[in-house]
Amino acid sequence: MAERTSYPERRRDMELQLLRELREKEEKGFIVLVEEENSFITGRVGQRVRLRDPFMNGRPVLIEAMQIYKELERQKAIKLPRKESGKYILHQSIFDSEHDKKGDEFFNINWSEITTEHVLTLLCCFATEYNNVASADYIRAMAGEVEARQEPSLLSPLINIIRGTQTLAQKQVPKGVLTGKGNYL
Structure with a gap:
């Protein structure tokens, strides 16, 4: 974690400074996560x-984040801001973990x-x-090599729609001897 940055108290001033800095971070390749109720x-x-929202595996983001924290702490891989570093440590009094009868870990959170x-x-x-598979950055990273070899075209969106439609149609064809689907040498 970097040093803590203080922002102006007035919402408009804070908004201008914060948005500029966050855009700069994204342009440099940082993952910018914001915990907020609205989309200000x-x-x-x-x-x-949001820490209370379910993650991809169904458990709250808070639980995933705590488990990652515990793992990084065991590995001594967390670098805290130099000033007031004690404020950033998650003490046992904040969250206490226990295991249920199935062996799954759960947390009592203060x-x-x-x-x-x-x-x-x-x-x-x-x-x-964190990897948001629906984000443009993730899709660009996963398909970057494929896109790099293709020349930009105004028809690309139309071609993608056609390919998607063909794929859906192929999935609807039942497997069988007559259709040839599922028969491999």
Whole structure:
């Protein structure tokens, strides 16, 4: 984690400075996660993450972030801001983990002790393994090599729609001897 940045208290001033800095971070390749209820910031830059929302595996983001935090802490891979670094540490009094009869870990969370610094720590830890598969950056990274070899064309969106339609039609064809689907040498 970098050093803490203070922003103006007035919303408009804060908005201008924050949006500019977050855009710069995204342009440099950083994953920008914002924990907010509305889309005040994420409507323009970054990706909204709420700690209470379910992650891809169905568990809350908070639990995933805590487990990543514990793992990074064991590996001594967390670098805290030099000033007031103690504020960013998630102490055992904040979250206590137990195991149920199936062996799954669950957390007892003391919500009254969670501060903004703790949320920042959790988001930074979560970002180390976060990949939003629906984001343009993720899709660009996964398909970048394919797109690099093709010349840009105004017909590309139409071709993609046609290919998608063909793929859907192929999936609807039943497997069998007569259709040839599923018969491989």
